Amino acid sequence: MNSEVNVTEKDSDKTIVELKHVEKYYGELHALKDINLQVKKGEVVVLIGPSGSGKSTLCRTINRLESINSGEILIEGKKLPEGGAELAGLRAEIGMVFQSFNLFAHKSILDNVCMGPVDVLHRPKEEVKKEAMELLKRVGVDSQAQKMPAQLSGGQQQRAAIARSLAMHPKVMLFDEPTSALDPEMIQEVLDVMIELANEGMTMIVVTHEMNFARRVADRVVFMADGAIVEENTPEEFFTAPKSERAKEFLESINRH
Amino acid sequence: MTISELLSQYGEKYIQALLTTWQLTALSFAGALVIGIIITVMRVCPIKPLRIFGDLYVQIFRNIPGASLLIVLVYALPNLNIILSYYQCVLTATTMIPAAFCSEYLMSGIDAIGIGQIEAARSLGMTFGTMMRKVVIPQAVRFSVLPMTNLLIATMLTTSLASQVPLNPKDLTGLVSYINTRDVGGVTSFLISSIMYCGTAVIIGQIGSFIDKKVRIIR
Numbered sequence: 001m002n003s004e005v006n007v008t009e010k011d012s013d014k015t016i017v018e019l020k021h022v023e024k025y026y027g028e029l030h031a032l033k034d035i036n037l038q039v040k041k042g043e044v045v046v047l048i049g050p051s052g053s054g055k056s057t058l059c060r061t062i063n064r065l066e067s068i069n070s071g072e073i074l075i076e077g078k079k080l081p082e083g084g085a086e087l088a089g090l091r092a093e094i095g096m097v098f099q100s101f102n103l104f105a106h107k108s109i110l111d112n113v114c115m116g117p118v119d120v121l122h123r124p125k126e127e128v129k130k131e132a133m134e135l136l137k138r139v140g141v142d143s144q145a146q147k148m149p150a151q152l153s154g155g156q157q158q159r160a161a162i163a164r165s166l167a168m169h170p171k172v173m174l175f176d177e178p179t180s181a182l183d184p185e186m187i188q189e190v191l192d193v194m195i196e197l198a199n200e201g202m203t204m205i206v207v208t209h210e211m212n213f214a215r216r217v218a219d220r221v222v223f224m225a226d227g228a229i230v231e232e233n234t235p236e237e238f239f240t241a242p243k244s245e246r247a248k249e250f251l252e253s254i255n256r257h
Numbered sequence: 258m259t260i261s262e263l264l265s266q267y268g269e270k271y272i273q274a275l276l277t278t279w280q281l282t283a284l285s286f287a288g289a290l291v292i293g294i295i296i297t298v299m300r301v302c303p304i305k306p307l308r309i310f311g312d313l314y315v316q317i318f319r320n321i322p323g324a325s326l327l328i329v330l331v332y333a334l335p336n337l338n339i340i341l342s343y344y345q346c347v348l349t350a351t352t353m354i355p356a357a358f359c360s361e362y363l364m365s366g367i368d369a370i371g372i373g374q375i376e377a378a379r380s381l382g383m384t385f386g387t388m389m390r391k392v393v394i395p396q397a398v399r400f401s402v403l404p405m406t407n408l409l410i411a412t413m414l415t416t417s418l419a420s421q422v423p424l425n426p427k428d429l430t431g432l433v434s435y436i437n438t439r440d441v442g443g444v445t446s447f448l449i450s451s452i453m454y455c456g457t458a459v460i461i462g463q464i465g466s467f468i469d470k471k472v473r474i475i476r
Contacts, residue, residue: 065376083303085384092382102373105474106396116381119391150475161377168381 014041015077016172016203017062022071024057024227031057033228035071039172044204046214046235049224050250055207058224059176062205063094076171092120095165095173099180101157103149109136109160110145116168128167135163139193155186159193172203179210211254215239223247258442263449267436274432275453281351281416281428282457286409288352293359297397298389300360301367311360318357323418326350331422343422351419355412362404366397399472406465410458429453 017039024032032054039045047055060066061073064080064087073080075094081087103112113132117123136142139159144152152160158178165173175194179187191213198204198217208214214221214235221238223231225246231238242248264271299311318326330346341349370393378388398405417430427435429450436442 063380065379088379088382088384090382091380094380096377096380098373098377100373102377104374104377104392104396105370105476106399115391116383119387120382148475164377164381 015039016041016043016075017205018072018074018077019058019061020072020074022058022061022068022073024054024061024066024068031227032061032068033226035229037222037229039203039205041203042201043219044198044202044206044217045220045222046218047205047207047222047224048209048211048214048250049230050253053224054227055224056176057227059174059205059207062172062174063091063096065096088120092116092168093171095168095170097158097161097165097173097175097178099177101149101154101161101181103157103161103164105149108146108148109141109152112149112160113164113167116164121168132163132167135166136160138166138196139163140189153186154182155189158182158186158190162190162193162197166197172205173197175204175206175208177207177209179208211239223250225250258440258445260445260449263436263442263446266440267432267446270427270432270435271429271449271453273426274429274450275457277419277424277426278413278416278428278453279457281348281419282409282413284348285351285355285416286412288348289355289359289408289412290405292352292356293363294394296356296360297363297367298394300364301389301393303385315357315360318353319361321354323350323354323415324421326354327418327421343424344419347416347419347422347424351412351415354415355408358408358411359405362401362408363394363397365404366400367393369400370396396474399474402465402469402472406462406469409461409465413454413457413461 015038017037019035019037022032022035023030035058037045047058049055057066061068064073064082067082075090081090103109104115107115110129110132113135114125114128117128117131118125133142133145136145139162141152141156141160141163144156144160149157149160178194179190182190187210191210194204194206194213195217206213206218218235221233221235222229223233223238223242223244223246231242231244231247233243238247239251242251296311296314299307300315302308327346327350330341330349331343334341374392374396375388378392383391416428419428420431420434424431433442433446433450436446
């Protein structure tokens with residue numbers, strides 16, 4: 001699958017997320033080095049790279065869970081606010097799925113999905129509940145709606161967390177290693193939900209170690225090492241003929257086991 | 258004096274004293290919860306001066322002896338033209354100190370929630386206030402039911418400070434010292450009040466563990 005074909009299929013050139021010369025330091029550590037990245041509407045961009053390469057940090061800067069030291073992050077052309085109600089309002093439009101699910105432990109699965117629309121967007125509860133049930137059905141955990149998060153398996157929790165994000169009708173969804181904390185037999189059920197989302201045209205930025213997923217779903221693979229973007233390519237080319245030495249080494253180290 | 262002699266002579270006063278102790282305890286604890294929650298929100302809020310104020314409050318009132326605070330309230334406040342009744346002085350002391358402990362218990366409850374849920378709340382676009390009301394405080398309170406139960410008992414015991422000022426009607430400890438200045442009540446007069454303290458503590462403890470089982474978050 002060619003990425004350009006994909007973009008025209010999804011018929012948009014609208015840039016949703018843009019990073020310009022983003023730099024971030026953790027004390028002495030130069031965590032992000034001159035990051036430039038554009039994500040268009042409907043695109044699925046997969047960030048891969050060795051651990052500590054900055055891919056999670058990069059993902060988390062996009063809704064400012066991590067601040068940056070310099071550079072610019074634009075969401076639909078508008079600069080990401082630094083704080084306050086403006087930032088909260090923008091975060092409401094960006095979905096985020098975490099490695100450790102992070103469902104609210106004191107609320108049922110259904111309430112978890114309803115909370116954003118009701119408490120942030122102030123939509124009527126009954127209407128939201130109906131939609132939440134539909135979303136839970138879509139990710140296949142509707143039968144668990146009344147249970148508490150801890151009563152669900154990891155895979156079910158992660159699918160519920162995806163539904164919670166979807167309930168906000170996000171413009172873009174960030175996935176920060178969504179399957180890394182899952183038992184192997186549960187990874188596929190979460191990936192299936194993500195694949196479905198991608199096919200429906202959701203704009204997605206995904207940090208993952210699931211190379212098959214990247215190969216199958218990504219429009220573009222962004223390879224990072226030591227805080228910098230080393231290579232950006234179509235999945236086909238990246239996995240068969242990587243340009244950079246670092247990417248070659250990385251792919252070899254994965255294929256070894 | 259024997260127990261029956263004490264009861265026949267002072268029985269009514271004991272009941273009155275128990276009710277006074279209960280009243281002081283209930284008012285102090287309710288006040289401590291409200292102040293404790295406010296102080297805790299200050300301590301985790303994004304505004305630095307408020308955070309410093311909250312920490313300072315806890316450091317001061319966690320570390321001041323109750324009797325010293327009461328003396329300050331009774332003797333020093335009038336210098337600032339603030340004149341409280343003895344009852345109000347006792348109530349202030351028995352509220353301010355437990356409020357500091359209340360905040361400490363809530364803070365450890367907040368620690369137990371974990372950064373992940375906080376980040377999830379922020380990612381959904383919750384403001385600080387919404388996140389506090391909907392995610393943080395409800396869970397912190399659930400996590401701290403048992404320590405709060407202990408705090409309620411400790412607050413009750415702290416109300417014995419009331420014995421240090423002239424109050425009418427008296428609290429349980431105040432009554433014991435009243436009896437012993439008039440009669441030879443001896444250890445027996447204290448025994449009756451301590452049974453009342455212990456009985457109350459046992460009831461509080463039972464209710465506390467009942468509530469804890471009800472609201473505990475399955476993890």
